[in-house]
Amino acid sequence: MKLKVCWMYHDIMDLYGDKGNMMVLKKRCLDRDIQFELDTCGIGQKKDLSEYDLIFLGGGADKEQISLIPDLLSRKENIQKAMDENTFILLICGGYQLFGQYYIAANNQKIKGLQFYDYYTDTGKQGSRCIGNIVIDANLDGIKTRIVGFENHGGQTLNVKHPLGKVIHGYGNSFDAGQEGFYDGKILGTYLHGPLLPKNPVVADFVIYKSLKKRNPDFKFEDLKPLNETFEKGARDTLFKRFNIGG
Numbered sequence: 001m002k003l004k005v006c007w008m009y010h011d012i013m014d015l016y017g018d019k020g021n022m023m024v025l026k027k028r029c030l031d032r033d034i035q036f037e038l039d040t041c042g043i044g045q046k047k048d049l050s051e052y053d054l055i056f057l058g059g060g061a062d063k064e065q066i067s068l069i070p071d072l073l074s075r076k077e078n079i080q081k082a083m084d085e086n087t088f089i090l091l092i093c094g095g096y097q098l099f100g101q102y103y104i105a106a107n108n109q110k111i112k113g114l115q116f117y118d119y120y121t122d123t124g125k126q127g128s129r130c131i132g133n134i135v136i137d138a139n140l141d142g143i144k145t146r147i148v149g150f151e152n153h154g155g156q157t158l159n160v161k162h163p164l165g166k167v168i169h170g171y172g173n174s175f176d177a178g179q180e181g182f183y184d185g186k187i188l189g190t191y192l193h194g195p196l197l198p199k200n201p202v203v204a205d206f207v208i209y210k211s212l213k214k215r216n217p218d219f220k221f222e223d224l225k226p227l228n229e230t231f232e233k234g235a236r237d238t239l240f241k242r243f244n245i246g247g
């Protein structure tokens, strides 16, 4: 089996080690004899995104988001085709914001989003940002998991119809949302950097499973061979202890 990934705007959207997500996917695939092919797509590069099993878009500062938006909007039809053909999409922070209606940057500039979803992102109060470690409880197609990460965003994402999870510690979609991210079976958007996948092997495997399903419709989550997760567990336990919550 093979997993083909396209990391969009890899050169400008890579905040807080979002690249680590790609490294983890690669390792967890290779450890299971699943071939892993990582491609990138920068501004102006010709690519058919529907050829991939997974599209990944990381986080970025307002400046980077503004610079890539004309290119991203020009790919709207192709991204829609990819989603229709079951390419899975993983979006972190700035990338997550751009799949909604719009994002109002800290300088009040309104950036039009891809508008695939109803959610939109307003700017927070002048100079205020949601920053810190975050823990959420999520339900991924029936798989219940506690997810840990780090958030740093000014944007306040509202009108989220299908949140990824309930906030246990930290902020999430907005200062008082109580909910974090977006998941509707086709895209998983989240404010969690950290990066997300190294500390959350269940999410990493879930992303692999959803992506493999494009070419292998009968593939099941349980088909992924268990791996040694001693380090991952240690990293998670440290955080849980610090916040006095259970894993």
Ligand code: GLN
Binding pocket: 015, 058, 059, 060, 061, 062, 065, 092, 093, 094, 095, 152, 153, 154, 155, 156
């Ligand atoms: N620039 C966006 C914000 O501040 C996204 C930041 C990020 O990707 N961490 O809300």
